[in-house]
Amino acid sequence: MATPSPRGDIPPRPKVAVMEDVAELAGVSAMTVSRVLNAPEKVRPETRARVLAAVQELGYRPNSAARVLVTGRSGVLGVVSFDTTQYGPASTLYAIERAARQNEYSVSIASLDALNRRSIAEGVGRLIAQSVDGVIIVAPHESATDGLRHLPPDLPVVAVDAGEGVPFPVVMVDQHAGAARATRHLLSLGHRTVWHLSGPANWVDASARVAGWRSVLEAEGREVRKPLVGDWSARSGHELGRILAGEPDLSAVFVANDQMALGLLRALREAGRRVPEDVSVVGFDDIPEAAYFWPPLTTVRQDFATVGRLAFQLALDRIDGVRGERRLKVEPELVVRESAGVRGG
Amino acid sequence: MATPSPRGDIPPRPKVAVMEDVAELAGVSAMTVSRVLNAPEKVRPETRARVLAAVQELGYRPNSAARVLVTGRSGVLGVVSFDTTQYGPASTLYAIERAARQNEYSVSIASLDALNRRSIAEGVGRLIAQSVDGVIIVAPHESATDGLRHLPPDLPVVAVDAGEGVPFPVVMVDQHAGAARATRHLLSLGHRTVWHLSGPANWVDASARVAGWRSVLEAEGREVRKPLVGDWSARSGHELGRILAGEPDLSAVFVANDQMALGLLRALREAGRRVPEDVSVVGFDDIPEAAYFWPPLTTVRQDFATVGRLAFQLALDRIDGVRGERRLKVEPELVVRESAGVRGG
DNA sequence: GGGATTTGTGTTATCGCAAACACTCTGGGC
DNA sequence: GCCCAGAGTGTTTGCGATAACACAAATCCC
Numbered sequence: 001m002a003t004p005s006p007r008g009d010i011p012p013r014p015k016v017a018v019m020e021d022v023a024e025l026a027g028v029s030a031m032t033v034s035r036v037l038n039a040p041e042k043v044r045p046e047t048r049a050r051v052l053a054a055v056q057e058l059g060y061r062p063n064s065a066a067r068v069l070v071t072g073r074s075g076v077l078g079v080v081s082f083d084t085t086q087y088g089p090a091s092t093l094y095a096i097e098r099a100a101r102q103n104e105y106s107v108s109i110a111s112l113d114a115l116n117r118r119s120i121a122e123g124v125g126r127l128i129a130q131s132v133d134g135v136i137i138v139a140p141h142e143s144a145t146d147g148l149r150h151l152p153p154d155l156p157v158v159a160v161d162a163g164e165g166v167p168f169p170v171v172m173v174d175q176h177a178g179a180a181r182a183t184r185h186l187l188s189l190g191h192r193t194v195w196h197l198s199g200p201a202n203w204v205d206a207s208a209r210v211a212g213w214r215s216v217l218e219a220e221g222r223e224v225r226k227p228l229v230g231d232w233s234a235r236s237g238h239e240l241g242r243i244l245a246g247e248p249d250l251s252a253v254f255v256a257n258d259q260m261a262l263g264l265l266r267a268l269r270e271a272g273r274r275v276p277e278d279v280s281v282v283g284f285d286d287i288p289e290a291a292y293f294w295p296p297l298t299t300v301r302q303d304f305a306t307v308g309r310l311a312f313q314l315a316l317d318r319i320d321g322v323r324g325e326r327r328l329k330v331e332p333e334l335v336v337r338e339s340a341g342v343r344g345g
Numbered sequence: 346m347a348t349p350s351p352r353g354d355i356p357p358r359p360k361v362a363v364m365e366d367v368a369e370l371a372g373v374s375a376m377t378v379s380r381v382l383n384a385p386e387k388v389r390p391e392t393r394a395r396v397l398a399a400v401q402e403l404g405y406r407p408n409s410a411a412r413v414l415v416t417g418r419s420g421v422l423g424v425v426s427f428d429t430t431q432y433g434p435a436s437t438l439y440a441i442e443r444a445a446r447q448n449e450y451s452v453s454i455a456s457l458d459a460l461n462r463r464s465i466a467e468g469v470g471r472l473i474a475q476s477v478d479g480v481i482i483v484a485p486h487e488s489a490t491d492g493l494r495h496l497p498p499d500l501p502v503v504a505v506d507a508g509e510g511v512p513f514p515v516v517m518v519d520q521h522a523g524a525a526r527a528t529r530h531l532l533s534l535g536h537r538t539v540w541h542l543s544g545p546a547n548w549v550d551a552s553a554r555v556a557g558w559r560s561v562l563e564a565e566g567r568e569v570r571k572p573l574v575g576d577w578s579a580r581s582g583h584e585l586g587r588i589l590a591g592e593p594d595l596s597a598v599f600v601a602n603d604q605m606a607l608g609l610l611r612a613l614r615e616a617g618r619r620v621p622e623d624v625s626v627v628g629f630d631d632i633p634e635a636a637y638f639w640p641p642l643t644t645v646r647q648d649f650a651t652v653g654r655l656a657f658q659l660a661l662d663r664i665d666g667v668r669g670e671r672r673l674k675v676e677p678e679l680v681v682r683e684s685a686g687v688r689g690g
Numbered sequence: 691g692g693g694a695t696t697t698g699t700g701t702t703a704t705c706g707c708a709a710a711c712a713c714t715c716t717g718g719g720c
Numbered sequence: 721g722c723c724c725a726g727a728g729t730g731t732t733t734g735c736g737a738t739a740a741c742a743c744a745a746a747t748c749c750c
Binding site for chain 1: 707
């Protein structure tokens with residue numbers, strides 16, 4: 001029934017080869033071709049060779065849509081994320097994609113314009129509509145956490161950097177520990193207390209860093225100055241830095257990320273306060289440029305690659321039916337450079 | 346035939362609703378449901394309302410695999426890219442995703458570990474296997490350009506920043522013009538000539554920037570010093586900067602990107618050469634941090650968002666059958682800050 | 691008022707693949 | 721020599737949607 005038309009001259013459309021074509025060329029049934037592709041050990045070697053040769057000759061590629069339709073599995077993982085132009089999310093995404101590729105998965109993305117329940121649900125919806133096998137959500141905002149509670153319960157979901165109380169696995173850098181480490185480092189250099197330039201409200205990592213910083217100061221009985229709230233940008237670091245620069249007793253600042261730290265460094269310099277001699281600064285993230293700031297920035301390195309890898313692994317487990325609500329924490333690492341020195345050094 | 350088993354007690358699996366279920370609930374045929382979803386104007390308003398209510402009630406979502414199978418269109422665009430942790434590629438990808446979303450497309454990514462023909466072909470292959478409708482290649486390397494010549498000819502492909510001679514549309518920032526603009530700016534400040542820290546060999550934008558820089562110097566009859574070749578990183582900028590800092594007649598440098606410029610600034614400072622008083626520096630990209638370098642970096646802004654948008658549009662055109670081998674150039678813009686000043690200023 | 695549209699809906703076939711089951715051998719045990 | 725196991729392959733069916741066609745009722749034309 002391949003050419004049912006009574007008229008002879010059908011323009012030979014350049015159709016791509018399908019399984020039946022391969023079967024015909026190899027002199028077997030379509031089912032055998034399917035087996036060669038999915039369970040080669042069930043086919044006699046010589047048959048297999050004939051089929052593979054035919055596949056090669058026709059440049060045959062299985063049609064994924066048909067396969068998805070019948071198997072219910074797409075081999076696609078969805079990633080929902082916010083602002084992938086930032087180093088952190090971009091690195092996480094990249095690591096997820098790498099891990100996925102190594103496991104024969106591919107990655108489809110859904111960027112968010114805003115971080116709120118509606119937006120998250122909508123992003124996940126776009127991915128579900130594509131028949132993804134699972135979803136990783138990289139949206140470290142509390143409103144996201146909220147939205148995550150109302151997702152299809154049977155969908156394998158993993159979150160990166162989500163807050164407490166979400167009903168599925170979460171992978172995160174231990175922000176609290178990282179902030180504590182940075183703060184302790186500054187105290188150990190002799191500073192009486194440490195100021196904080198924080199990330200925006202309701203971002204889970206911003207809050208965790210505030211908490212980590214605060215916990216160390218309180219444990220040591222140091223004065224806790226109210227954090228100045230920025231928006232992750234160098235611009236905000238600069239603006240807040242101008243305020244900080246006016247504080248006569250300022251000697252150490254823990255900044256919520258490296259971009260804001262850059263802005264702060266500039267503000268301090270403009271105010272004539274030397275770093276690290278007059279003021280010590282510690283950042284967070286260890287972006288590749290941090291080592292080339294002036295002075296080279298002491299900061300807390302987040303291993304985004306590991307986070308991405310783990311998130312993928314957890315997602316894969318969920319897809320394969322492994323349950324559990326694990327929270328995986330990745331340890332951050334303090335990278336000591338030159339922006340923090342001994343008090344009055 | 347929904348429950349063919351003679352035994353009554355089949356555990357009611359939580360199957361998702363399909364079109365037939367919606368049809369039944371609304372008291373119409375599946376075809377009518379399909380029409381409500383795809384061509385609502387062809388259905389009487391009251392019928393439409395009943396169907397939509399049923400869709401709502403069952404939480405029905407069309408199965409994309411089935412739709413792809415029959416329509417041959419997936420609504421997915423593939424993006425092949427290299428190193429999306431960098432600001433440029435990440436921004437481009439983000440803009441593509443945005444544009445895609447606004448046109449009811451979604452985006453699947455294929456990151457590359459290496460830039461060569463095999464790798465590119467393999468990345469495209471992964472996307473094709475997913476039935477993408479088209480592919481955008483963001484891989485500004487000459488080996489890529491080479492690999493691009495050997496792709497399935499019927500696949501809608503658009504390249505970002507590809508070299509000459511690829512057989513499909515290309516969107517790019519006019520790197521040559523941008524470099525020329527930067528160079529002219531430095532000359533206009535009274536510098537006798539301009540040195541160049543270039544990007545790595547065989548990157549099309551690196552080459553174009555070298556060419557733009559050289560063309561201005563030659564046109565003005567200035568001495569052309571051999572460019573120092575870096576790898577886009579701040580580290581390489583710093584290393585090469587140490588070499589440059591030893592050049593007594595150095596007074597102006599055009600750097601191939603902002604990260605390298607950051608490294609150079611640091612090297613110059615370490616060598617005791619003030620910027621911009623002793624040496625003027627101009628970068629390329631205008632990353633968000635550039636305004637907060639010390640001194641604030643004069644640089645050439647690339648409008649990645651526009652590039653991404655245009656690339657998507659071109660891809661969409663191709664998918665819709667519009668042919669042509671257009672090359673779209675986006676004009677870069679010189680952003681004057683403080684790192685470049687008058688000679689001997 | 692009778693045929694020609696038009697409008698709204700249903701029926702059937704099909705997309706490309708794999709699951710389930712059926713069949714044909716081959717070889718081995720007794 | 722018969723039965724059986726299992727390896728290897730084929731046939732049928734169905735995944736969930738839409739295209740193409742079929743058809744009934746409403747609307748139109750002169």
